[in-house]
Amino acid sequence: MKLFWSSRSPFVRQVMIVAHEQGLERQIELIAETVAMAAPNARVMAHNPLNKIPVLILDNGGVLYDSRVIIDYLDTIAGGVPLIPIGANARLSALRQQALGMGLLDLAVLWRSEMMRPVPQQNQALLKSFAAKFEAGLSVLEGEADELAGTEMTVGHIALATVLAYLDFRFQSLDWRRAHPHAAEFAAILEQRPAFQATRLSDG
Numbered sequence: 022m023k024l025f026w027s028s029r030s031p032f033v034r035q036v037m038i039v040a041h042e043q044g045l046e047r048q049i050e051l052i053a054e055t056v057a058m059a060a061p062n063a064r065v066m067a068h069n070p071l072n073k074i075p076v077l078i079l080d081n082g083g084v085l086y087d088s089r090v091i092i093d094y095l096d097t098i099a100g101g102v103p104l105i106p107i108g109a110n111a112r113l114s115a116l117r118q119q120a121l122g123m124g125l126l127d128l129a130v131l132w133r134s135e136m137m138r139p140v141p142q143q144n145q146a147l148l149k150s151f152a153a154k155f156e157a158g159l160s161v162l163e164g165e166a167d168e169l170a171g172t173e174m175t176v177g178h179i180a181l182a183t184v185l186a187y188l189d190f191r192f193q194s195l196d197w198r199r200a201h202p203h204a205a206e207f208a209a210i211l212e213q214r215p216a217f218q219a220t221r222l223s224d225g
C-alpha cells in the first residue's frame with residue numbers, strides 16, 4: 022500500500038497512528054506530498070479530486086480517501102482488537118468523538134488559513150466564529166477527557182488527541198492547557214504511546 026503523506030497533516034497522523042497501533046506500518050510506503058488549498062497538486066488530484074491527503078493506494082490499484090475511510094479500512098484488515106468498536110453503543114460513541122475531532126481539525130485548518138492572510142484582508146466575523154466554535158468543541162472534550170483517559174483507545178481518542186497535538190503544533194499562543202486541564206492529562210497519557218511518539222507532527 023502507498024500513502025500520500027505529510028508530517029504536517031493531523032489527518033495523515035491519525036491514519037499512521039492506527040497503522041502503528043494495528044501493526045501495519047511496515048506495509049505502508051509513504052509518499053511525501055505537499056498540499057495547499059490554493060495550489061492543487063496534480064499527483065494528489067489524479068487520485069483524489071478533492072486534492073486532500075491522506076490518500077491510500079491499495080496494492081490492487083484501488084484508492085481510498087478520506088482519513089476516516091482509510092482508518093476504517095486499516096482497522097478492518099488488521100483483524101486485531103478493533104479501534105472502531107463493534108458494539109452499537111461503543112461504536113456510536115467512538116464515531117461521534119471521532120467526528121468531533123475531525124470537525125475541530127477542519128475548523129483549525131480553515132482558522133489558520135484565515136489568520137495567515139494579511140490583517141486588512143482577514144474576515145474578523147469569521148475569525149470570531151472559528152474561535153467560538155473551537156472553544157465550544159474543546160469544552161466538550163474537556164468534559165469527556167477523564168472518561169477518555171480511563172477507557173480503551175478508539176478512533177475517537179485518536180482524533181481528539183490529535184486535535185490537541187495540532188494545537189501545540191500550529192496554535193502555540195492559544196495556551197489551551199490552562200483552561201482544559203483534563204484534556205491536557207488525557208493528551209499526555211496518549212502521547213506516551215509508541216504509535217503517537219512515532220507520528221509526531223513536524224515541519225521537517
Ligand SMILES: N[C@@H](CCC(=O)N[C@@H](CS)C(=O)NCC(=O)O)C(=O)O
Nearest residue numbers: 030032056057058072073074087088
Ligand atoms: N476530510 C479530510 C481532510 C484532509 C485534509 O484537509 N487534508 C489537508 C492536509 S492537513 C489537505 O490535504 N489540504 C489540501 C486542500 O485542502 O486542498 C480527511 O479526513 O482526510
